Amino acid sequence: MLSIGDISENVPVVTLKTKSSDVNIIFEEQPNLEGIVVAGNNKPLGLVMKAQFYKKISVKYGFDLFMGRPIELVMDTKPLLVDYFDPITKVSSLAMDREQANLYDYVVVTKDDKLQGIVSIKNLLIKLAEEQVNQAMYTNPLSGLPGNVLIEEKISEYLINRNKDFSLLYIDLDHFKEYNDTYGFKKGDLLLKEISNLLSKNVLLNNYDSSFVGHIGGDDFVAILPHYNYQQICQLLITEFDIRLKQYYNEIDWKNKFVYTKSRNGQFRNVPLVSLSIAVVTNKQDEFHSIEDVSKIAAEVKTQCKEKGGSCYICF
The missing domain is CATH 3.30.70.270 (Reverse transcriptase/Diguanylate cyclase domain)
Known part of the structure; x- marks a missing residue:
């Protein structure tokens, strides 16, 4: 069975002190990017999803309040962290059990507590479906x-x-x-x-x-x-x-x-x-x-x- 680490991928990583304005530039330069990981010493500290980022800065005074300040004021401090070797079936259950507001956030993958990458919900569900089909093919009916x-x-x-x-x-x-x-x-x-x-x-x-x-x-x-x-x-x-x-x-x-x-x-x-x-x-x-x-x-x-x-x- 596939582990979540097998399907993880890299995304831009920023530090706690990176300004929100710099994150905004990254999102503008990479329109297909859904999120960014915040890390320190190669350990994940937070997650910034594009939708949540723009939701926060679009409120009244949000732009003036956050744009010139560190991203740690905007990031999600408790993203879903999973181990590299966790099976995708287990991770999909954890991901789907999150609050509605965070349901489509990246899953952050770690190995020995070090950042390895992320998995998008879209890719997770696609791989889970493929795994279930393969399992059915190789299972005695x-x-x-x-x-x-x-x-x-x-x-x-x-x-x-x-x-x-x-x-x-x-x-x-x-x-x-x-x-x-x-x-x-x-x-x-x-x-x-x-x-x-x-x-x-x-x-x-x-x-x-x-x-x-x-x-x-x-x-x-x-x-x-x-x-x-x-x-x-x-x-x-x-x-x-x-x-x-x-x-x-x-x-x-x-x-x-x-x-x-x-x-x-x-x-x-x-x-x-x-x-x-x-x-x-x-x-x-x-x-x-x-x-x-x-x-x-x-x-x-x-x-x-x-x-x-x-x-x-x-x-x-």
């Missing part, structure tokens, strides 16, 4: 979770930074096809949404900020933890899944612990209830050089997990 493009980007981040710990959980539903064939795709979709909710709750809400959950497609999901403490997370997922699963079966099938339906080879037989297979891959002892390396190992471990039967997790 069923679960609402990030799809393959964003999953690969996240894995690449960890592979590039070899000093970052990670545990990748490749989550798959066993016997999901037979469930879909028996109970219908609507019930199947609800079960997939249940998995996405379980992952969001146990990985995103109860973990670290940099944790990640994605939906590869179908009944395949992935979670990435920025540490090696995957055991508790896996056990929580399995325990909660097995509890919630009951609501997705009728009483007879749940009591029997199987469904009499066509298997993958087209023969009718007793197919076990849906279970959760979690293949875990970490970089604690192994070094991976590509997404293909990680994917291959995860697929091999998942196969081992499926052979055990029932919900389980195995680490490579």
Whole structure:
């Protein structure tokens, strides 16, 4: 996701002692300029928006009162200051939450308390809309979770930074096809949404900020933890899944612990209830050089997990 610093731009900067008449000259020479930042020692101290500037000096005696005096008498002393790395979604919420009179003022961007630039509301809203469109393009429409493009980007981040710990959980539903064939795709979709909710709750809400959950497609999901403490997370997922699963079966099938339906080879037989297979891959002892390396190992471990039967997790 874009940070606000990625879209910041430079505008003229003046000091507290700069006269209002000099600011007026800047606005006249740059008619498309909407505002000017007031700073000292490269730290933002105030903001002068053109509309507010001319509103103040246009009142009775305003011209005589302010024009020959320092701009600090006219400037807004409390502009919206945001950090360079703040996401644009957060900044847009802060900007839209301002008083009506300041709604279209520049957002001032800082980095380590130093002035970096400004972002106009027009550009902020344009970039926010673009970000939302891009997010929708790369999000699985069923679960609402990030799809393959964003999953690969996240894995690449960890592979590039070899000093970052990670545990990748490749989550798959066993016997999901037979469930879909028996109970219908609507019930199947609800079960997939249940998995996405379980992952969001146990990985995103109860973990670290940099944790990640994605939906590869179908009944395949992935979670990435920025540490090696995957055991508790896996056990929580399995325990909660097995509890919630009951609501997705009728009483007879749940009591029997199987469904009499066509298997993958087209023969009718007793197919076990849906279970959760979690293949875990970490970089604690192994070094991976590509997404293909990680994917291959995860697929091999998942196969081992499926052979055990029932919900389980195995680490490579």
